Amino acid sequence: MPPDERELWRMMDGGFDWARADETTAQMRRATSEPAWARALITAIAIVFLGVFLLIPLAAVFTEALRQGVRVYLAAITNAEARSAIRLTLITAAIAVPLNLIFGLAASWAITRFEFRRKNLLTTLIDLPFAVSPVIAGMIYVLLFGAQGYMGGWFAAHGIKIIFAVPGIVLATIFVTFPFIARELIPVMEAAGVEEEQAALTLGASGWQTFFRVTLPNVKWGLLYGLVICNARAMGEFGAVSVVSGHIRGQTNTMPLYVEILYNDYQFSAAFAVASILTALALVTLIAKRAIGGRLKSRELPVESEAADQEAA
Amino acid sequence: MSIEVRNIRKKFGNFTALDDVSLNIESGELVALLGPSGSGKTTLLRIIAGLEIPDAGSVHLGGEEATARSARERGVGFVFQHYALFRHMTVFENAAFGLRVRPRRRRPSEQQIRARVDELLKLVQLEWAGERYPSQLSGGQRQRVALARALAAEPRVLLLDEPFGALDAKVREELRRWLRRLHQELHLTGVFVTHDQEEALEVATRVAVLNRGKIEQVGTPEQIYHHPVTPFVSSFLGNVNLFHGRIHDGRVYLGGTSVAVQEGAGVHIGAPNGGRAMVHIRPHLLEIELRPNGKDSFPATVKHINAAGSRVKVELISAWEDPVRVEIDHERLRTLALRPGLQVYVSPRENRVFVYQI
Numbered sequence: 001m002p003p004d005e006r007e008l009w010r011m012m013d014g015g016f017d018w019a020r021a022d023e024t025t026a027q028m029r030r031a032t033s034e035p036a037w038a039r040a041l042i043t044a045i046a047i048v049f050l051g052v053f054l055l056i057p058l059a060a061v062f063t064e065a066l067r068q069g070v071r072v073y074l075a076a077i078t079n080a081e082a083r084s085a086i087r088l089t090l091i092t093a094a095i096a097v098p099l100n101l102i103f104g105l106a107a108s109w110a111i112t113r114f115e116f117r118r119k120n121l122l123t124t125l126i127d128l129p130f131a132v133s134p135v136i137a138g139m140i141y142v143l144l145f146g147a148q149g150y151m152g153g154w155f156a157a158h159g160i161k162i163i164f165a166v167p168g169i170v171l172a173t174i175f176v177t178f179p180f181i182a183r184e185l186i187p188v189m190e191a192a193g194v195e196e197e198q199a200a201l202t203l204g205a206s207g208w209q210t211f212f213r214v215t216l217p218n219v220k221w222g223l224l225y226g227l228v229i230c231n232a233r234a235m236g237e238f239g240a241v242s243v244v245s246g247h248i249r250g251q252t253n254t255m256p257l258y259v260e261i262l263y264n265d266y267q268f269s270a271a272f273a274v275a276s277i278l279t280a281l282a283l284v285t286l287i288a289k290r291a292i293g294g295r296l297k298s299r300e301l302p303v304e305s306e307a308a309d310q311e312a313a
Numbered sequence: 314m315s316i317e318v319r320n321i322r323k324k325f326g327n328f329t330a331l332d333d334v335s336l337n338i339e340s341g342e343l344v345a346l347l348g349p350s351g352s353g354k355t356t357l358l359r360i361i362a363g364l365e366i367p368d369a370g371s372v373h374l375g376g377e378e379a380t381a382r383s384a385r386e387r388g389v390g391f392v393f394q395h396y397a398l399f400r401h402m403t404v405f406e407n408a409a410f411g412l413r414v415r416p417r418r419r420r421p422s423e424q425q426i427r428a429r430v431d432e433l434l435k436l437v438q439l440e441w442a443g444e445r446y447p448s449q450l451s452g453g454q455r456q457r458v459a460l461a462r463a464l465a466a467e468p469r470v471l472l473l474d475e476p477f478g479a480l481d482a483k484v485r486e487e488l489r490r491w492l493r494r495l496h497q498e499l500h501l502t503g504v505f506v507t508h509d510q511e512e513a514l515e516v517a518t519r520v521a522v523l524n525r526g527k528i529e530q531v532g533t534p535e536q537i538y539h540h541p542v543t544p545f546v547s548s549f550l551g552n553v554n555l556f557h558g559r560i561h562d563g564r565v566y567l568g569g570t571s572v573a574v575q576e577g578a579g580v581h582i583g584a585p586n587g588g589r590a591m592v593h594i595r596p597h598l599l600e601i602e603l604r605p606n607g608k609d610s611f612p613a614t615v616k617h618i619n620a621a622g623s624r625v626k627v628e629l630i631s632a633w634e635d636p637v638r639v640e641i642d643h644e645r646l647r648t649l650a651l652r653p654g655l656q657v658y659v660s661p662r663e664n665r666v667f668v669y670q671i
Contacts, residue, residue, distance in 0.1 A: 195393050195397035198384070198397065199397040202363075203411035205414040214399055217401040
């Protein structure tokens with residue numbers, strides 16, 4: 001406030017002490033804000049941390065991958081074993097992600113739209129794969145379907161191989177990734193509420209019409225977000241898959257497993273070459289996630305403006 | 314289309330929302346379900362719509378039993394309190410929804426849909442907003458979109474849940490008049506829920522007053538206002554002064570005066586002597602005078618005068634220490650020269666007092 005105006009105010013409000021008021025404001029600012037050096041230090045710690053633990057390793061993956069030249073790189077990712085690993089990873093994700101999509105939709109629909117006993121139990125069980133180490137998840141499937149497992153004998157008798165074969169890998173991947181979509185959808189569906197669905201019903205829409213025209217568009221971005229991170233995990237899962245795969249080259253190796261084998265064989269450039277594909281996938285996922293996350297936030301309804309209300313009147 | 318509900322009961326856990334409620338609505342009526350929150354009015358509306366299933370009782374639409382029919386098949390238009398517009402659709406698509414989801418052989422052509430929706434958006438004065446999204450509209454505009462959407466599906470009955478509840482006072486009043494006009498033009502059977510007695514009395518052709526899951530009274534706004542049959546209806550429909558007294562020879566004796574028992578109120582003229590009674594008198598039906606009229610006036614002292622408004626609200630305290638509220642006009646205030654502390658005499662202006670035996 002300029003001094004002359006202040007003078008005017010002082011006269012009007014009987015000598016209110018502006019100098020003291022400014023002093024108080026300054027004190028408040030000091031009390032709620034850190035000095036410059038502290039802010040710089042905190043920011044620096046965050047940046048150094050990010051650099052050491054994220055950016056340098058990321059750069060290292062690509063430099064190592066290309067260390068022996070582009071030809072070696074291309075050869076490493078196009079040979080039969082690598083192609084087989086890439087194919088298996090894609091197949092696994094192509095089965096696990098749609099199944100988890102169906103499961104996630106069903107689970108979040110049940111939890112947000114119906115009242116039933118033991119609902120909390122279901123919500124907790126969905127989180128189980130987050131709580132259990134992936135290695136244990138793999139062990140469970142070996143225990144169930146392995147040669148000496150509870151059901152392994154029956155499957156073996158019918159010529160169905162699960163452990164050390166593709167079905168085991170798919171099963172383990174589904175187990176590890178099933179919370180991702182449901183976890184994303186439950187809060188979004190909760191927030192969307194049931195009123196729009198009831199409105200669709202009174203307007204004569206069938207269950208499917210309501211689902212595809214009202215429910216799905218409302219949770220679209222949450223669902224996509226869940227799909228992206230579910231897919232990333234399905235392609236990148238190592239622990240559970242490692243236990244059930246048996247590491248048969250060209251047959252039961254997914255990309256993460258293949259990277260480990262190459263590395264243990266001292267084929268560093270090849271290992272990093274395959275790893276670079278997984279890394280690139282992770283980067284694409286992050287970008288997609290960010291784009292979708294932005295859409296999720298911007299979908300919030302803007303606050304009703306009073307001016308618009310006046311206009312309506 | 315007529316609506317009839319018979320002996321409806323509905324419980325939510327231990328809470329009884331509706332307790333043996335029956336109501337008959339003729340074709341073409343606009344009925345208000347009026348009551349405080351928790352009185353079961355919204356539950357009754359949702360049961361009529363098929364959004365809630367009653368524990369017992371039946372719903373009949375157009376003379377046909379509809380209790381087992383789903384909301385989808387009842388052909389009712391429902392306007393939700395918070396509009397429940399489809400956020401991801403434009404105003405036009407919102408209004409067109411009911412037509413687009415019809416089975417193919419009953420679905421109008423794209424041209425017909427367009428014509429119908431345009432016509433409805435014009436009716437709700439939103440023809441300019443077709444390409445907007447609900448989030449870009451004000452509360453009152455959203456409410457009208459919700460109405461257009463419900464009407465587009467050509468419902469046989471229109472149900473509105475607190476249609477103006479979330480709007481500010483000015484917009485409410487505008488929409489109220491508009492809804493009444495709309496009802497007159499469309500000859501649609503309508504039911505709306507409200508907790509605002511003024512809204513119910515102004516808009517509805519008949520009012521059903523609900524309290525604690527039961528219907529207390531059904532009647533025209535005039536009947537409800539001038540002849541409330543229960544103390545609840547009387548006090549819910551506006552301010553009342555409440556006095557306790559005893560019945561004797563067709564009169565109720567209060568502290569210092571007595572009033573005549575009316576036929577048609579909550580108690581019979583021939584009520585037994587000595588019975589305890591409650592007397593309700595509306596503030597505008599009391600008169601202030603400077604002298605006793607020798608008939609039914611009682612002494613009181615002026616406590617507070619509020620002259621901000623079309624009528625003057627005077628708060629007094631009776632000689633037997635009951636608070637008394639009286640509404641007079643400004644001219645009368647000047648004539649009497651009232652001021653706090655003044656001793657005056659209060660009497661019922663007309664013989665419109667409500668006496669209820671307790």
